[in-house]
Amino acid sequence: MHPGDALALIGPNGAGKSTLLSILAGALDPSDGSVAASVNHRGPKVGWVPQKPAHYQRLSPRENLELFARLEGVSETKEVADRYIGLLDLPDDGRLTAELSAGNQQRLNVAVALLAGPEVLLLDEPTASLDPRQRRLLWQVATQVRERQGAVVFATQNLEELERFATRVAVLVGGELVFDGSLEQFKAAPEADVFA
């Protein structure tokens, strides 16, 4: 991966996309091999948006954001929470996260991943529960990461999003990498389209 890359991971259900993203995030240890990542001779800041929302249901969105900001070592937690509540249009009326819609929960999921200003953003089917406006908002945020010379890795089942956003495509089937190339190479290789 290089600065500005947007790698799309595609593959049928159970191909290992989420597992690979969990390994890249550092949440799971690889059973074999290793993950090497370096930005200016240090490990990159990684933001991870898991497929299922990963935050506390009995805290409000603000409480979640402030808690994870503190855990990330962010100094001005209130300001950071304000920023992402505004950026992702999150409710800030004290309701518990459990009471929010699936779309709002997913946006909070994304906001938590952005708290530390990630250089690598890992998105696991991030738009599954979002309406079209929220999808556009999400891809805007991901584009901002790329524009800051960051990289984005996203798992998707949506070829339209893949064509619009990816610069590179990796195809996984049964835990094996069966294709790895540019978007143009992917388009020219009909055998790589596992959904066809």
Added chain:
Amino acid sequence: MTKTRLLLRKDLRILSRSPVLVAALIVYPLVFAALVGAVVRYAGDRPTIAFVDLDHLPEQLTVGGQTFNVPEVLAQVNENAELVPMDQEEADRKLANGEVNAEIIVPRGFASRLRGMVESPQLELKTARGGIASRVEQQTQALVYELNQRLQDAYIDANLQYVNLIVEGGTGTFLGNEFDVVGLQRAGELLAEIEQTTKDPAIAEQARELSTFVRQAQLALGASDKSLRATANPIKLEVDTEAGRSWLLSAQLQAYALALTLAFICVLLAAAAIASERDENVIGRLARGLVGLTNLVVVKVALAALVAVVLGLVIALVFGALVTVFDVTGGEPWERLPLLGFGLVIAGAAFGAFGVLVGVVAREARTAVLVAFLVALPLVLLGLLPDGTVQAAHVISKAFPFSHAVDFFQSSLYDNDPWSTLAREAAWLAGLAVAFGAAARLGMRRLLA
């Protein structure tokens, strides 16, 4: 603020948002403690009776020619009640605070009165009010009845010797003095001689009258064997039922209430808290460098310990307030609360570590709560079985914090010299906390899968 404290604060905030759950977690163990306490004290347990020997009874006690082995007699009593020798001051204190159910006092001069066989020596029984008091009284009455039966034979044999001496004459001893007795038989012979040899008709008449009395006395005393053997209960029992506190406020019930509350709340809470991190999909986010898995175990153990000390002190304060308001015998040892607080922390940590282990094994919060309850319940009941009843149960319960917590709490509140018990039980609880915590940490990766 450290990450551990951040997560701990988060857990407490989440807990405070479930007041119904918190109330249920508090009320349920207390009700359960009262029920179990009642069952244990009424049925399962042998009553603990303080045995105060002010007379310093010898090992061998000879009464009327029969020798009693005192330790052997006490061992027979131990089958039905646990007789614990102690001095009067300690016995009074333990009865007052409910650590013993009753107090049997052997007063000074008991053995000499028994040997003298002139008057019935008295044992003194003190019991608490209500609850088990009547059962203890029954046990003690049974003991005295048993002793009386054994003493009865000795008494009768000895008394019959005196009767025979009166009837047949000879040399006897009484209260250590030796004396010669003519005997009714010889007296009758002497009166017959006087009657035959006297020339004074008045004296002859008096001798005849005396002879008649001697014959009647001989007849009456001839039946004394049967009448003496019908004599029972040479020992009288004096009962004072106002000497101790009600069992509802006893030391044992306080210790059970505290340990039961902690056993359920801490195990269920820690199990649910750790499994919830996985249910909410957060554990992966935390484990990727934000919070170490060891820290996560420590947070849940600390949560359990914190909840334990708060709830435990509230329960202790309620008990103490009741004891103070109603001026209950023995009073409440307020100065011991810090010691109790220390015990609550380590007991809470030990229960919490066990709960985390359960949560790690169960993985899912609802399953974890159910498994925690199903596992904790029998382990608690094992801890309630009296020592020596089922050896295997005793060994298994030692590997669970409950029995150690009970002993710690009871000793910290009411023992005169609690330090050796506290050190032993604290070491057990700390060891169990470390062992369960380490096992839980080993299994934490299961939650990430």
